[in-house]
Amino acid sequence: MYSGDMDLWIAFTLLAVVMQSLRTAGQKQIAKKLSVEATTLVRFVFGLPFAVLYSFVVGQSSLDSEPQFSPTFFLAGGLAGVAQIGATLCLVKALTIRNFAVGTALAKTEAILTAVLGTLFFSATLSALGYLSVVVGVAGLLVASNWQLNWKDLLHNESIKYGFGAGLGFALASLWIRDASLSLNAYPVYSASLVLVYMVFLQSCLCLVQVLRQNPSQLRLILNNSLASTFIGFTSVAGSVGWFTAMSLQEAALVKTLGQIEFVVTLLITYLYFGEKINAREYIGIMLVCASIFLLLWST
Helix, strand or coil: CCCCCCCCHHHHHHHHHHHHHHHHHHHHCCCCEEEEEEEHHHHHCCHHHHHHHHHHHCCCCCCCCCCCCCCCHHHHHHHHHHHHHHHHHHHHHHHCCCCCCHHHHHHHCHHHHHHHHHHHHCCCCCCHHHHHHHHHHHHHHHHCCCCCCCCCHHHCHHHHHHHHHHHHHHHHHHHHHHHHHCCCCCHHHHHHHHHHHHHHHHHHHHHHHHHHHHCCCCCHHHHHCCCHHHHHHHHHHHHHHHHHHHHHHCCCHHHHHHHHHHHHHHHHHHHHCCCCCHHHHHHHHHHHHHHHHHHHHHCC
């Protein structure tokens, strides 16, 4: 219905990549002062006003596009919100375990898990080139991560469970976000904003209950760092706007594959700004990721 907007998914994905990088940098700084739960809460609570404002502005320019709320919207959006929180906790847990390289590498398989799950359970079929682009992109990330896996890891390494859990959670969240947005049968940019408001509100409530239950004193620390918290909230919502809108316009697996360009940008910044060398393995990873993006754009 909105074929004229299909090229927008690329721009929104690139917006998401940039905003996600800024949000991560902000979270790394504030995490030195707050607990993991409080840091997660900041992302949602301080992002909620921006999400509501964005949805209101978009809605004013989409008055001829009346959303059709249904049980699918509330169920899929709710499941996406819970899956996203669970995936984040799994990823954080993987980072705290010794020898976590395998776990974090598995978390990067999100794109291929999205493709597989989308095909099996969400009727999200891709072209042959689309599937190939996903596989090549994930391979590039794993090569650059120096991913090594043996039978001992499979049997005893807990980071595998958490890493796979993170990739699976993010993949399911992406697919449910797309389902929730499409169920509204409205202009994609507007429907994505409504999914965002619903999810951020739900996640704010869940995380607030968790912080109040575990360590209420963290709320005062959050207020003492309100400026940094506002920055994280804004960049988080801006990144989510990018992801949600792109996945409303295009299959989630392809959006996540294009989003892997963040890895290439990070390595180039490391080389150009910090003066650190890129080794041969990382060069191969960059070439594979770039090849996957070329295949992706060709397939669409």
